[in-house]
Amino acid sequence: VAIGSHNKGNKMERNKHGGEIWVPWGEKEKANHIIPSLIFSFIITFALFLEEVVRPLVSFSPNWAVVLPGDSVTLSCNLDPVEPANHTYTWYKNGAIINKHQQSFEIQSASWVDRGHYQCQTNYSAKSDSLELEVSYDTVILQVPPRINEGDPLALRCHDRPGFDIQSTLFYKDNEAIEIPVTDSVLHLGKANRNMTGIYKCKGFYHGKMYWSSKRFISVTGNYTEIAIIIALLGFHIFHVLYIYIYCLRIRDPIPLYIYIYIYKYKVSQKALQGNIKIKKVYLDTHVLCVSK
Structure with missing residues (x-):
């Protein structure tokens, strides 16, 4: 100033x-x-x-930055602490206005054209930061939250395409196996901290064959502050x-x-x-x- x-x-x-x-x-x-x-x-x-x-925040539900074709995801424009009753909403994808004017909207079956950077804005606020949605055509993907702040609950998911049912899922951080029990291909790591920053991947077996996800870099940032x-x-x-x-x-x-x-x-x-x-x-x-x- x-x-x-x-x-x-x-x-x-x-x-x-x-x-x-x-x-x-x-x-x-x-x-x-x-x-x-x-x-x-x-x-x-x-x-x-x-x-x-x-300043609003864009969020995904389920809270994954990358999805597979056919997955559904709901995008929401969260304005706190102002109540949304009297607000009108404008959504942007890759910087261009899209034909969405409600607080939340659903992508029912994700495809390649849905990938991009999403932002929202109300008639009483500045434009939000962008949040990227990826659509992957890999057989197995590692799903991570799009935004990870210290103190947030951190979960990772080893997700496979329809027709596959991978078993014996195992997660790795910086090429070292994470020895924590996995529930339904989801790894719960507890509250995020800076030490959790690193390169992650997962693997699973289907009919005796091993499938690996692509590596993803996870960065745990400081608490969100305005x-x-x-x-x-x-x-x-x-x-x-x-x-x-x-x-x-x-x-x-x-x-x-x-x-x-x-x-x-x-x-x-x-x-x-x-x-x-x-x-x-x-x-x-x-x-x-x-x-x-």
């Missing part, structure tokens, strides 16, 4: 001959000029904050210095935030915080960035 823009500290007046000249501003005039513009900037910033916080910046309590302006409060808001997950102060694109300070921080002497052309770690 840019706190402000550079101000030359001058004003324009007309001389006795009708010409225009630039004369220095006094500090009182500067304050009278800058405060309304800062209030306007705050309103715009807060409006952008509202738009960014309300971060917004609110600039509040805009103070007075003296020699291009603002006295303000800067709030970095955590949405959904209580993880640490860090605030970075940029002046003319150079990082000059960094401080951990638990939710907000009061910063004095923040110059115009300062950029503020909240990040999670």
Whole structure:
């Protein structure tokens, strides 16, 4: 967020001959000029904050990133915590609008044309991040969730095409067998953590023949967090210095935030915080960035 823009500290007046000249501003005039513009900037910033916080998430049910031809999958546009009653929905596939306008829709029998990156948006929200659906024609596939965050329950499935009924399913991580009991070709690994990141595959037997799935890289990421910046309590302006409060808001997950102060694109300070921080002497052309770690 840019706190402000550079101000030359001058004003324009007309001389006795009708010409225009630039004369220095006094500090009182500067304050009278800058405060309304800062209030306007705050309103715009807060409006952008509202738009960014309300960002939907696309989800699949069943929660697999890859399916076989003929499988069914339901796509949903989840907007939390706003109730969906008065929302209209727009769906995108590979960046183009598709003819779907409800919160959820079902692909009853997946085929090659259904693969792609899906996004959704409501009339009150920003566009969601994309979620990729793959359709594989392999005999055996390893099904994994499309999005895996720390703390989420993690399950993998060794899935075979119709007409096959693989037995003695075994899963591997980084070429080492996972010695955990498998139920109906599904491996339950418990809550996901960073140590579960790796390359996975599975195998099974059908009529004495071994079938392997393709390898899939699973990445367990940090908790999903949306971060917004609110600039509040805009103070007075003296020699291009603002006295303000800067709030970095955590949405959904209580993880640490860090605030970075940029002046003319150079990082000059960094401080951990638990939710907000009061910063004095923040110059115009300062950029503020909240990040999670």
